[in-house]
Amino acid sequence: MFLELQVTNSPFNQEQAELLNRLLPTLSESQRLWLSGYLTALGAAVFAPSAAAAPAAVNVQAVSAPVSAASKEVTVLFGSQTDNARGLAKKFAKRLEELGFKVVLSAMSDFKPNALKKVENLLILVSTHGEGEPPDNAISFYEFLHSKRAPELTSLRYSVLALGDMSYEFYCKTGKDFDKRLEELGGKRIVSRADCDVDFEEPAAEWMNAVIASLGEGTPAEASVSVSVAALKTEAGSEYTRSNPFYAEVLENLNLNGRGSDRETRHIELSLEGSNLKYEPGDSLGLYPENHPGLVDELIQAAGWKPEEPVTAGKSGELPLREALLRHYEITVLTKPLLEQAAGLAPESGLKELLAPGREQELRAYAEDRDLLDLVQDYGLTGIPAGDFVKILRKLPARLYSISSSPEAYPDEVHITVRAVRYESQGRNRYGVCSVQLAERIQPGDKVPVYIQHNSNFKLPENRETPVIMIGPGTGVAPFRAFLGEREETGAEGKTWLFYGDQHFSTDFLYQVEWQRWLKDGVLTRLDVAFSRDTDKKVYVQHRMLEKARDLYLWLQEGAAVYVCGDEKRMAHDVHTALTTILEQEGGLSSEEAAEYLTLMQQQKRYQRDVY
């Protein structure tokens, strides 16, 4: 057994100790021997203090470097909505190549399913979307694999990295489906599937290490370190990443909704000056929020804790409880694993009963729209030491917002468009963690931790003459402000058509004067709007699309690219149906042909969605 390293019994700081504690037990005998020699040879300089803050992957990569596998081919397929899976796939593919593997890297949508039979080693990195659905660029591959046409894959070795969000019911479902299906088709796992929550980087790196170790087994070790530690700054250009966010100064924070609106939508301008962060229209901004102080204080009081008592908070080390709950831990979402662990902490609370088989529906209903304060109050979870309790909490994840500025139009700035989420549930006011923080507690001059989340699945056409159709009601319009800003600055000549909608014309027409100006200047060719609460009959963007079916069809025939941004459950679904209807009605296609048409558009990147 390994000695558990601590600050007190080792020369390492808290973070290093944690990393080592995680790493050491996973090492095989030969890996340990190699590492020991490697460290001796390298001398202490490599792990000088400045390297301490480098992400976990750095160490792991160095560790797993000397695997020679020149003969081995690995196919890495990714299905990604927000680019996390794509980013990981690219990173891992590079690593595999550097280790001498022959790597085929492809989005699932670009991969010919028939080629699957020839694949020996398959790595699948896929996220799950909405209600357990595959991301757009995984749909066709997913459907093929689950159809009768799927080939037998008895010689296939594979492993799945599933990305998801534990607060959703169908956590990592797409990854699980792939894993199960590949097994059914005869594949053998290289290593077991890894399911990653929103804080995916460390578990993903662990999975990759395990995969590499397994793929490399049986090959003679060669003491060659092909990747230097210094070269591992992952994103080109900037040192600021998801795990090392940039503290961006807030330049402007204003409400886009007029007086009398039910809604509050913040337009926030942030300075990226000095960060070297680069983005393109269609990318997202990740922002690490803080919990509502009122909720934190109530929670501390309800649980009978003391605000100042120190608790561990991951990489931040020890923090006073209140600080830790404000900045480090998620306290607004109840997940099943959390409830299970809470039940373990308080066996007499009655939580166990709720978790009993057969009561899933009840459990789901309970977890929905409730937070940690509810849990503590409803199940009398008092007297549990804060230090124990926080261990079962998830790290407060970053929030992603579609960027609403063009870097060409606003150099060194990034704008986001955030709707404040406020509602009442169980007799208490609830606040969206990040949106309400931005709406109520962030002023110009403040700094917030951000990073750029690239999204290659939501990009303007390369050909600037391609017509563009944009469908983005509510805050879904954000990226289209970036699109048009970009088209204006670059003088793109293609036609553009925006469908926008919200509740009321007079108060909810986000960025109204900017669209009006772009219409006047010709940057925006057409604008159709649907305000659902201004008329007796509720009208939405899809109704406007159907009203303009003929013109829309003609644009599609001219090669227009279609972009949809915003609510997935209803809007994106209704828009998809509207597109199908338009193809059937105006193009005389059968419903199968219309579906194929749209799939083809997706493959040609002419139908892109950024939905949530």
Add this chain to the structure above:
Amino acid sequence: MALYEKYPPHDAPHSDVEDIKRRSNYLRGSLTETLADPITGSIPEDDNRLMKHHGSYMQDDRDLRSERAKSKLEPAYQFMLRVRAAGGVVTPNQWLMMDRISHKYGNGTIRLTTRQSFQLHGVIKWNLKKTIQEVNESLLTTLAACGDVNRNVMCNPNPYQSEIHSEVYELASKVSDHLDPHSKAYYEIWLDGEKVTDSQDGAEQEPIYGPVYLPRKFKIGIAVPPSNDVDVFSQDLGFIAIIEDGRLAGFNVSVGGGMGMSHGDPKTYPQVSKVIGFITPEQLIDVAEKTVTIQRDYGDRAIRKHARFKYTLDDRGLEWFIGELTERLGWALQEARPFHFDHNGDRYGWVKGSDGKWHFTLFIQNGRIKDEEGYPLMTGLREIAKVHNGDFRLTANQNLIIGGISSQKKKKIEGLIKEYGLTDGIQYSALRRNSMACVALPTCGLAMAESERYLPTLLDKLEPMLEEAGLRDEDIVIRMTGCPNGCARPALAELSFIGKAPGKYNMYLGGGFTGNRLNKLYKENIGETEILETLGPIFNRYAKERESGEHFGDFVIRAGYVPEVLDGRNFHS
């Protein structure tokens, strides 16, 4: 051939508005398209010019302007809709309609105007058509309530002499109908009327106005002495009823009044009209039409600020006009007959008419009908309208007469007046009862300062001063406007304030109590403190030194504060 070309008016190039009207195809412009444009709540300026002829114009909530600009929203565009009824007489059903649409489409209040019309504020573009349709369904109209045409014809609502009122009122309605624009554009755009095709080729004509209408608005009012409530001398064309032996003998005709001017432009000035002769009732419509056509042909179409009828007359002389009118009529006016005005304000409370019907004149502060805490005026009037079978008469001073109440109904109405606490204003100072203010901020685009929202506050501060001086029950006519265009006819008041900038006003003194004399600038660009400091001593002196029956406006001239102004050309001198 259009009449316009038959009477070429001026050689100077015409103003933009003339071009807009000429190109509009009889007031159509591109209104149908721009009203349907879903991207903006506004219409382009060209169409807004035409829109006025349809009884509406675009405004925006100026209170929200900068806030909305910051939110990247266009201004809160909305439309003011003016609903006219000649002489300001409407039925209880029409009242209920106004009440209903003000809540359904407007800002929930009704504004009674100084021309006996209704104004609805806050109608958004997409509700305009529905609103105008409902107005027309109740047999009222917005057509020609604004624009370069004859406006609502004013007429004394005279609750005293019922037969005279009905006779005069009938003439007012007739002359109003006679001068309505004939264009079918209104019916096409608002009422789904059949489209008139090839109107460019002359299938459609404006027999009185021609294709470019008048150079500027035109106003007609009929007064019945001894009340000059319609301010007959402020009208382009005024008729003063001459009653002999208790019967309507005819009218004296007065021409060339008008209130508007521009700050800093002495070539613009308010003017009082001049009496030029007497006509019989049958001749009234003919005189009105010919006067309008003279202004159509000779009014200045190059400079809009100089286009009102008063300038045409002042430039060419009264003799020229009388000659031209005589020629067009084919007969000459008789010599003017004697008449006498006592006042231009309203007389409040209960009055029994000569036909035995009862009338109750309500004091309406600045003409605004709304429910306020402790004063449910709008609700009270709605409840009265539900049981009332007489009429409602809008007065020229923005007040309201519940008219023609039968003796049987009187008790019921009296009960409702009491129940809702509706007031004849008896508890207020006479100054407040004789006060008028235009709408100004936040809706009026022309306003430079507050008016309707500020005058009550100023009165609160003036009243203790009057009380102290013992002038509480002294009728003094006070008027305020937010700009010099003169909607509340400020140039005729004994004491008036015209907005210059936020919180700053020009103060004028010396108008005639009967509306017969213009006032004169006394202090320029002053704020509230200076207003109060200036007026205190004048009120005190007036209280001490006035002669018996001497009105405030007369006193300030006698005391030498300001000189007398009987002609607008001396207004600035």
